[in-house]
Amino acid sequence: MKITVPGGACDTHMHFYDERAPAAPGTFLPGTFTVAEYRVLQKRLGLERVIVVQPNAYADDNTVTLNAMRELGKGAKGVAVVKPAVKDAELQRLTKAGICAVRIMTLHGGTLGFDVMDAVMARVHPFGWHANIQLDGRELPKYEAQIKRLPGTFVIDHTGKFLEPVAPDHAAFKCLLRLLDTGRCWVKLSAPYETSKTGAPKYEDVGRLAKALVKHAPERMLWASNWPHPSARKPAPPSDDDLLDLLADWAPDPAVQKKILTDNAAGLYGF
Numbered sequence: 001m002k003i004t005v006p007g008g009a010c011d012t013h014m015h016f017y018d019e020r021a022p023a024a025p026g027t028f029l030p031g032t033f034t035v036a037e038y039r040v041l042q043k044r045l046g047l048e049r050v051i052v053v054q055p056n057a058y059a060d061d062n063t064v065t066l067n068a069m070r071e072l073g074k075g076a077k078g079v080a081v082v083k084p085a086v087k088d089a090e091l092q093r094l095t096k097a098g099i100c101a102v103r104i105m106t107l108h109g110g111t112l113g114f115d116v117m118d119a120v121m122a123r124v125h126p127f128g129w130h131a132n133i134q135l136d137g138r139e140l141p142k143y144e145a146q147i148k149r150l151p152g153t154f155v156i157d158h159t160g161k162f163l164e165p166v167a168p169d170h171a172a173f174k175c176l177l178r179l180l181d182t183g184r185c186w187v188k189l190s191a192p193y194e195t196s197k198t199g200a201p202k203y204e205d206v207g208r209l210a211k212a213l214v215k216h217a218p219e220r221m222l223w224a225s226n227w228p229h230p231s232a233r234k235p236a237p238p239s240d241d242d243l244l245d246l247l248a249d250w251a252p253d254p255a256v257q258k259k260i261l262t263d264n265a266a267g268l269y270g271f
Contacts, residue, residue: 001241002248005046006258010265013157013188013224014038015055016068024059027109030230035071041227045244049271051101053079053132055230056109060086066097077269079103079132081111084119095127100269101155106135114143117150125151130268137162140175153184153268155222158191159213165195165205168212180217186268187213189250189260190224193238194231201242202249210250214260221260222268223247 016033023029042050050072054065060081069076079101080094102124106113112120114135121131130153135143137160147154160176167173179185189210192203214221223244229237251257265271 002245006262009047009261010049011047011225012051012222014227018064021064023057027057029057033228049075054081059111091127101130101132104133138172140172155186186220188222188224191226214251218256
């Protein structure tokens, strides 16, 4: 490993799957991926904390996510999917179990889009949850005003997830920088393989965006593995060690790496 992983490092985005739990219609279930398997990865990379994100496969049935969080213990929190009609008692149950955000996923297979984001956030914000948003970053200008109106904080997935990586001076990327300038926006530096056209090992096209984000707001960058890489299982998933080592390129200063891996996540997620 090129980087020294600091104590308390947090993986802020990954998923668990269990083939015994039925997938929602029209969604993708990549197989069974267990807590035991993830613990091996955690130990190898030196990660101590994790944010378990509800996968599209289970829509708003958060059972698999909650079971995994319980098994992982106090170092785990989660991002759930709930609908606007969710009852207060259910939100209390989820909050007590360690859920701290709701997943807004506008891409294929997502359950909640921008059409329901305001209504959902009105329900979950009083419980201390934030919005965890995944979209094609090229659409950010279209939704900038709505995202800025969100109560509290919000997180943008996968380095903005520009499905066609853009240049740092592109209008949509400038929009992401403006969202960071609100002081309420965090960005996960993760899953470059999902969008890169230049490819492994450096993912230079996504990397230049990651470097620009780190330079702009290092105090609100997060890191994530996106394990088990559901969209990139074949012919073989990317190396988790290599993905973590990208931080050596994107944020060469060890003090900034510590912010991204430990401090920023501890502040946002309340570890």
